[in-house]
Amino acid sequence: MNNSAINVDQLNSALNSLRVLRSSVSHVFETLSNGLRADHGEDGKDKFLLELQELLNNVNINLRDLEQTVNGLPIPTAPFNLGTTSFLSHETTQDRQALYTQLVNSYKWTDKIHEYSSFAHTLLSQNSLKRSYINSGSTKRRGKLQSNHNVAPLQVDNVINNIDRSYSDMKITISRPFASNAVVQINLSHVLKAVVAFKGLLMEWVMVKGYGESLDLWSESRHFVFRKVTENAHAAMLHFYSPTLPELAVRSFMTWLHSYVNLFSEPCKRCSCHLHHTSLLPPAWRDFRTLEPFHDECKQ
């Protein structure tokens, strides 16, 4: 015990001289980086060199001191005893040992969640199916947001009747078999019929059938081409959906649906054929922007 106390004193003085040495070295560099100062006067260069030499002498002296004190230290015969701290890694309580594995597992989980959520974010921002308010993003618009699915029937009627009036070859009739929500039947020339179920101003379901077929919400057309158009209409319904401009969404969808008036008369824009050479179907896809007809296989 007594022996180790002496050791501590020696160690202290060794550390002290190390500190002094470091301080004098940093003093040298400080002086060097400052360069010539005003108080060096006219013939500053010589004075500066003298000052530097003195500082370097100091370093030399301090280094010698350090060497002496270090030499005086006894060489340790065995590794230092760290006392009870070495038992830290030997935790004996079972439930505390289990904590470690749990910790590692939860770390892995958060890591995975982070990874997956960043993938999901990239994918979702590419395919913006904006059927919720969450994605509508910009805070400046948030104040004006109104509910799309809780709109007065009169307002819905106005929107749909306005659209009806703007097409001479597309007849839209409204019925309300399910309480206040509108179910809209569309007769497009002699080409097709469609039924659209609304919830407020939000389009929820579309079913497209041939001109001669009976129309209801759930049974599919017996013709493959109208089943294809139904499928594409669902895509359009999602594409045009806008949480902030519900009227525009309905109008855009109706404009898009109206472009099917030439379903059997207009050839595909890409292959210029009426019937596709393998599927033998007319162009059942309409571009969302240009409304040009394409075969499903040709739309890219």
Ligand SMILES: [Zn+2]
């Ligand atoms: Zn084609």
